[in-house]
Every structure is written in structure tokens, then in C-alpha cells.
Amino acid sequence: MIAVIDxxxxxxxxxxxxxxxxxxxxxxxxxxxxxxxxxxLILPGVGAFPWAMNMLKLSGLVEVIKQEAAxxxxxxxCLGMQLLFEKSYExxxxxxxxxxxxxxxxxxxxGLVIPHMGWNKLEYNHPCxxxxxxxxxxxxxxxxxxxxxxxxGALMAYCQYGSKVPAVVxxxxxxxxxxxxxxxxxxxxxxxxxxxxxxxx
Amino acid sequence: xxxxxxxxxxxxxxxxxxKGVNFxxxxxxxxPVECAAEYDKQGADEIVFYDITASHEGRGVMLDVVRETxxxxxxxxxxxxxxxxxxxxxxxxxxxxxxVSVNSxxxxxxxxxxxxxxxxxxxxxxxxxxxxxIGPDKWTVFINGGRIDMKLDLIDWVKKCEQLGAGEICLxxxxxxGVRGGFxxxxxxxxxxxxxxxxxxxxxxxxxxxxxxxxxxxxxxAALAASLFHFRELTVSQVKEDCKxxxxxxxxxx
Numbered sequence: 001m002i003a004v005i006d007x008x009x010x011x012x013x014x015x016x017x018x019x020x021x022x023x024x025x026x027x028x029x030x031x032x033x034x035x036x037x038x039x040x041l042i043l044p045g046v047g048a049f050p051w052a053m054n055m056l057k058l059s060g061l062v063e064v065i066k067q068e069a070a071x072x073x074x075x076x077x078c079l080g081m082q083l084l085f086e087k088s089y090e091x092x093x094x095x096x097x098x099x100x101x102x103x104x105x106x107x108x109x110x111g112l113v114i115p116h117m118g119w120n121k122l123e124y125n126h127p128c129x130x131x132x133x134x135x136x137x138x139x140x141x142x143x144x145x146x147x148x149x150x151x152x153g154a155l156m157a158y159c160q161y162g163s164k165v166p167a168v169v170x171x172x173x174x175x176x177x178x179x180x181x182x183x184x185x186x187x188x189x190x191x192x193x194x195x196x197x198x199x200x201x
Numbered sequence: 202x203x204x205x206x207x208x209x210x211x212x213x214x215x216x217x218x219x220k221g222v223n224f225x226x227x228x229x230x231x232x233p234v235e236c237a238a239e240y241d242k243q244g245a246d247e248i249v250f251y252d253i254t255a256s257h258e259g260r261g262v263m264l265d266v267v268r269e270t271x272x273x274x275x276x277x278x279x280x281x282x283x284x285x286x287x288x289x290x291x292x293x294x295x296x297x298x299x300x301v302s303v304n305s306x307x308x309x310x311x312x313x314x315x316x317x318x319x320x321x322x323x324x325x326x327x328x329x330x331x332x333x334x335i336g337p338d339k340w341t342v343f344i345n346g347g348r349i350d351m352k353l354d355l356i357d358w359v360k361k362c363e364q365l366g367a368g369e370i371c372l373x374x375x376x377x378x379g380v381r382g383g384f385x386x387x388x389x390x391x392x393x394x395x396x397x398x399x400x401x402x403x404x405x406x407x408x409x410x411x412x413x414x415x416x417x418x419x420x421x422x423a424a425l426a427a428s429l430f431h432f433r434e435l436t437v438s439q440v441k442e443d444c445k446x447x448x449x450x451x452x453x454x455x
Contacts (some may be wrong), residue, residue, distance in 0.1 A: 009435070012297075013270060013271070013297060014275075017271055017272050017275075017297070018275055019384075020272065021272065021273070021275070046322065047322070049263075057414065090328065113397055113398060113422075114325070115324050115368070116203075116204060117324055117369075117399065118202065118203045118204065118399070118422065119204040119206065119452040120202065120203050120204065121202065121204070138453075139306060139451040139452035139453060141205055141276070141277060144326045160202055161202075161203065170313075174303060183275060184276060184277050184299065185275070185276075186241070186244075186275055186276050186452075187454070189275060190275055199404055
């Protein structure tokens with residue numbers, strides 16, 4: 001069972017719809033015991049970083065997320081990816097989950113439309129199990145105004161929007177994050193979700 | 202680089218797809234969920250449902266359509282038509298829409314744009330605008346399916362929408378809609394130059410090359426069409442192939 005962490009953020013039904021469509025059992029949940037018994041975790045999210053961290057704290061899930069992320073496949077999506085980092089500067093400096101090295105700050109591209117919204121092409125930086133079966137021309141759907149700043153080691157794939165925008169990040173082990181919405185990225189996104197679910201042992 | 206988007210629009214009344222010509226003489230054809238799934242297969246970058254149902258019961262039917270579509274189609278869904286309040290926006294997003302498109306209601310109550318953007322984020326508030334030329338390089342905004350001239354300058358209005366927090370403008374030209382002679386390029390260019398947010402071209406696509414022409418001659422972000430795709434005169438993939446052959450970046454489909 002894949003636990004999709006429900007802390008009141010955004011349209012988490014889309015993630016569940018995609019997992020249902022792919023035939024993977026999943027549960028929308030805010031219960032620590034579900035996170036412990038799950039085979040994998042997905043942290044979705046739309047909204048602002050400090051608000052989301054606060055919601056996670058209020059739901060009492062921060063510690064269990066950190067513990068479980070050390071031992072099972074973990075995927076953060078969009079804001080859920082940003083929460084994986086050490087901190088963010090959205091509105092104010094705010095600590096994140098600290099599962100991946102790096103921080104989150106505003107996209108600063110004078111002349112370009114912010115939010116970065118639409119389909120952009122994945123450029124691969126390191127091999128990653130989420131990319132199994134993907135080709136060289138894969139487009140995924142982004143909607144965000146903040147982006148990750150991380151070292152080369154954590155950057156699995158990026159896209160070009162003025163400069164490099166981290167698209168897929170990871171800790172080199174079982175923790176992954178997608179800045180784009182795989183659940184809204186057509187067949188490419190479904191393949192990435194299916195690759196993630198395939199990591200369940 | 203961001204890809205230019207090709208967006209098929211499905212006009213829905215009482216849960217069935219219809220297509221009006223110049224907003225009149227509406228014909229009924231097809232199940233919206235099946236149509237959306239077909240467009241997804243063809244490589245649609247986004248799908249728009251435009252609800253032309255007037256009744257309250259009809260809105261519930263529309264939300265069921267969105268719910269069912271969201272289970273089968275995994276590209277962004279936009280729902281427009283009949284969205285009057287923040288609660289309507291919330292209900293529509295909860296049913297599985299990624300964006301809502303507000304039109305007449307936004308003109309009559311511009312604070313709907315600001316409230317929607319503040320609560321749900323600019324990215325999910327698209328403002329649909331119907332406009333018509335009243336002179337050279339001069340257009341006004343119409344509401345209620347192109348029936349009422351609001352005597353509101355188009356350029357002033359789109360700038361205001363941007364200030365209020367709209368994430369996107371879907372610009373429909375009443376002059377070219379249904380005529381199939383291509384998008385209204387002068388109007389489109391004027392709007393694209395007036396705002397920084399993405400602009401979707403709508404109204405007038407009649408042949409393959411019309412889409413690429415809009416992208417080559419203006420900086421619009423997306424192009425939308427209904428009947429052309431609906432009556433299967435063209436597929437989304439044919440349009441994308443044509444754009445690609447002309448050097449326009451479009452999403453490749455698997």
C-alpha cells in the first residue's frame with residue numbers, strides 16, 4: 001500500500017486517481033500508523049512552504065515521515081518535493097524536512113513569466129530508477145514559482161526555464177522528489193509513478 | 202523550454218458535448234468523458250470543459266463529468282462556464298479540475314478573480330474573455346456568450362485581470378469564432394503585448410496551419426479549438442506535427 005500523505009494540501013485526489021489507474025493500492029491518510037505500515041510514501045502538495053510545514057507539524061507527522069523516509073521509497077511532488085529540502089525562503093526562512101541537501105527560493109528570471117507553468121522537457125543529469133523506460137524527449141507538467149537549489153549530486157533531472165530548474169531530485173537512495181506533477185503529465189508522468197511504485201520490495 | 206500548448210475545448214450542456222457556431226445553432230454530439238480521453242490520446246496538452254448549462258442541476262452533472270474524466274485523463278483539466286462564486290471554484294477544483302475559467306462573472310464581479318487567486322493560487326484562475334472589434338486596433342469586452350457589449354476596453358480589462366491575480370487569459374474573438382479563417386491575430390497580439398501572463402488564442406481555427414501561424418506571429422502560449430477537433434477534421438497530433446515541422450516547440454507524446 002502506498003500512503004499518500006493528506007495534510008490538507010491541494011488536490012491529492014489526482015495522485016490517488018493516477019495510482020488507481022495504474023493498479024497500485026493507495027490510501028489518502030493523515031495517520032502515523034498508516035505511514036508506518038505503508039510500503040511507500042508520497043508527499044503531495046500545492047500551496048506555500050511555511051503553511052505546509054506548519055500543517056505537517058500540527059498533524060504530528062514530521063517525525064514519523066523522517067523515520068519512514070529512511071527505510072522505504074519516498075516521493076515528494078511539487079511543494080512536497082520542496083519540503084524535502086533543509087529550508088525555504090518562501091515569505092520567511094522556514095525549516096523543511098531535511099531529507100535532501102539544498103534549499104528552496106524564488107525563481108528569479110526577469111523577462112520570464114512566473115509561475116513557470118506548462119509542459120517542459122526533462123534533461124537527465126544522473127541515472128535514476130524513476131527514469132526507466134523514458135526516452136530522450138519527455139515533457140512533464142510544471143506549475144511553480146519557487147525552485148530548489150541543490151548540489152549536482154541531488155539533481156537527477158532538470159528543465160530549462162531561463163536557467164536550470166531542478167525537476168527530479170533525490171538523496172541517491174530511496175528519497176525522490178518531482179517538481180512537476182507526474183499525475184498530470186500524461187503517459188510520461190504515469191510511467192514515472194509506476195517506476196516509483198516498482199521500487200516497493 | 203516551455204512547449205506551446207494545443208488545447209481542445211469541449212462545450213458541454215447537461216452532460217453532453219455540443220458545439221455552437223458563433224454561439225448559436227447548437228448541435229449535440231457525444232459523451233464528454235470519452236471525448237476527453239480521446240483528446241488525451243491524441244496528445245492534448247490540456248483539456249477544457251465549457252459548461253453551457255444554465256440550470257443548477259446541470260452544474261452537478263458537470264461536476265460528475267469532471268470527476269469521471271479526472272479518473273481517466275492525466276493532463277490538466279480546466280472547467281469554465283457558470284462559475285460565479287469562490288464556492289463554485291472550490292467545488293470545481295475538488296471535483297478534479299486543475300483550473301477554472303471565469304468569464305462573464307469576472308466582468309460583473311472582478312473581485313472573484315482576486316479572491317480566487319488569493320485562496321487557490323493564480324495558477325488555477327484563468328480569465329476567459331470574449332471580445333469584438335469596434336474599430337482599427339480597438340476592441341470591447343462582451344459577456345453572456347457574446348450577447349452583451351460591456352463597453353469595456355479589451356486592453357484595459359486584460360491588464361486589470363493580470364493585476365487582480367489571473368494566472369492566464371483565454372482570449373476568444375467573437376469576430377473570428379466559428380468563421381474558421383484563422384485566429385484573430387491583431388487582437389491576440391495586442392493582448393499578448395499588454396500582459397505578462399500566458400495568453401491562450403481562441404476562436405477561428407479552421408485549418409492545420411492556423412495554429413502554427415498564431416505561434417509564429419504572436420507570443421501566445423497556447424491555442425484552443427473546439428469544432429475542428431470535435432468533428433475530427435484535424436487531430437491534436439496533426440496540429441503538433443505541423444507546429445514541430447515549423448520549428449515550434451511542442452510536447453512530444455509517447
